[in-house]
Amino acid sequence: MARRRKYASASPPAPIDLNPKPDPVLDFPNRPFGELTPDDYARLGFICGLEVHQQLDTERKLFCRCPSGIKTREVDAEVLRHMRPTLSELGEYDGCALMEFKTKKEILYLLAHGLVCTYEMDDTPPFEIDPVAVKRALEVSAMFDMNLVTELQVMRKQYLDGSIPTGFQRTAMVAIGGAIPMRESELGRDRLLRIRQLTLEEDSCREVRDYGHNIIFRTDRLGTPLIETVTEPDLVTPHDVAVGGRLIAAVARATGRVRRGPGAARQDVNVSIAGSRRVEIKGVPNHRVLPRLVHNEAYRHLELLRIREAMRERELTEASFAISDTEDAWASPLVADARRILRGVDYHPILDAQAQREMIIAVRLPRCAGLLSHATQPGHDFLHEITERVRVIACLTAPFLISSDTHAGALSSTVWQELRSATGATRDDAIVIVWGPEDDVDTAAREILIRAADATVGVPSETRQAHDDATTGFERILPGPERMYPDTDTPPLPIPDVWLEENAAQMSPRPWEREDRYIADGVTPALARQLASAVQAPTYEALAPKTKDAAVRLAAILVGRLRRLDNIDPAKVAPLVRAVEDGTLRPEALDYAFVRVRNGAKPAEVLESYRIVEDPEPLLAAAVAKVEAAKADLATKDPAARSRWAMGLVMPELLGRVAIDAVEKRVREAV
Secondary structure (H helix, E strand, O other): OOOOOOOOOOOOOOOOOEOOOOOOOOOOOOOOOOOOOHHHHHHHOOEEEEEEEEEEOOOEOOOOOOEOOOOOOOOOEEEEEOOOOOOOOOOOOOHHHHHHHHOOOEEEEEEOOOOOOOOOOOOOOOOOOOHHHHHHHHHHHHHOOOEEOOEEOEEEEEOOOOOOOOOEEEEEEEEEEEEEEOOOOOOOOOOEEEEEEEEEEEOOOEEEEEEOOEEEEEOOOOOOEEEEEEEOOOEOOHHHHHHHHHHHHHHHHHOOOEOOOOOOEEEEEEEEOOOOEOEEEEEEOOOOOHHHHHHHHHHHHHHHHHHHHHHHHOOOOHHHHOOOOOOOHHHOOOEEEOOOOOOOOOOHHHHHHHHOOOEEEEEEEOOOOOOOOOEEEOOEEHHHHHHHHHHHHHOOOOOOEEEOOOOHHHOOHHHHHHHHHHHOOOOOOEEEEEEEOHHHHHHHHHHHHHHHHHHOOOOOOEEEEEOOOOOEEEEEEOOOHHHEEEOOOOOOEEOOHHHHHHHHHOOOOOHHHHHHHHHHHOOOHHHHHHHHOOOOHHHHHHHOOOOHHHHHHHHHHHHOOOOOHHHOOHHHHHHHHHHHHHOOOOHHHHHHHHHHHHOOOOHHHHHHHOOOOOOOHHHHHHHHHHHHHHHHHOOOOOHHHHHHHHHHHHHHHHOOOOOHHHHHHHHHHHO
């Protein structure tokens, strides 16, 4: 009997975010990261945009009165949920939501008392949006020189991956249309990074475990106010992608209104090349991995376009892989039940599947022989693209799949020939064998054929996850506009003019403005750039050094080995900076004086211990004597090494009290 349609049909695809250059450069040379110039990336048609998520530093969550910013491992209650898609206002389903529904996930939420309430579990309506979070989002938007909204309209954004128990995220547009200067761009200091929009939304849960059809989340992070800053695709080299990410983070941090630390900031990266379309890489944890990651993703697009060209030469189309959605997958002529043929083979994963009475099928991919082993990323081939999609949507656990291209030695040639006969395959066809629970294998067969059909089009619009080795894996289909609809539970919030006036009055200097000011103080450009984006910048400004010596030394301290001084009281160390300015404390002693004051010493006592002596000769003579007495045991004959040893021996007693050059001269003579 024909099977009923399992899933509702998605709405027609949203307009595809195609790269503006339609013609792929298929003859582009394969080169590792670090060997391409900006001109090479321009020829490749590489473009990239960022979506930077940053938690706001507020006491409460966005739509309830629970505290935010608290992590816990305690569990006081559990909630089990299943997700179902809903229609948009136009009566359409979002394709991403339907994909998540196909996974048949069982979602478990771990709740801690005092950190979550009935709002997060969708048992009560939302409270009024937290005004502190709105004000801080407006403040960050002003730093990007954006056009602010006059009224906040809350929308719902569907999330059926389980990360939000309601199945949707409440989000509101705060500002549009801004720009910031990219002074570190490879293409020159005059480049601008355009900011498309900034939204205020509630953060999702923390994932604990995802295995098969079961996924577990902690809810302590859920509902934390979060801003999302979206750029235009203005980043055209991997280096500039990292520059843009650091710059956006620095602008947000300059307000002092955002959280720091693991998980407080995350960025999604949108990548395409000539002939491909936008692919989103989710949750990149830091900026250091961005250049290599987007380089590898660009080449993945290029290899997928080469596979598309090979399929076109073989006259393959989407119709070549069509399968009915009303019948069992193995009713298709492209799929065959392989359990009898594979009975008794000595390939252990298949033997284990037979022992557990799992379904085993063979899927024929017409005229695809050799394509499954085509490399797409470092260490991965096209079969990996298929495997990742099957793993995510069918929820199978590895190993669950092999192919005639990549695992020919796993089975005997006789068995492969029987599989070809069962599926009607020729030598030009590829065969994929997949095993697991019957319903999951049915889903897997469909996804294998869907992914093969997608390959005839080129690069699928999808969301991918970043791996530690700077490669990516399938996460979900890229959502369309159908996932968004108004939130009828939350009234619009007019933005009072007084909020904007307050923000303007207390607006922090932007990182590039700070950089210019520090350079004017005498700080080197490289050091000024570091300090301008550092959390210690307000400390420097509060201390306001008035001489070049004080400015240079203070800047070096704050971004050097004492970079964790962000919690120091500037008033406690101000006497030290003033002493450098008036010449009563040598600049080289400022580092050590800072440490001692931070550890509880009184500034006056510290300054006294580093007081400059009027007649340094007795101290120098004692230092020379100390070196003379100890140098006999020194093994090295290298003059530079001997000098370093001697300076390390005597400087703790002379630091700040005697000029370093005078000590170096006498010590060098002694050794």
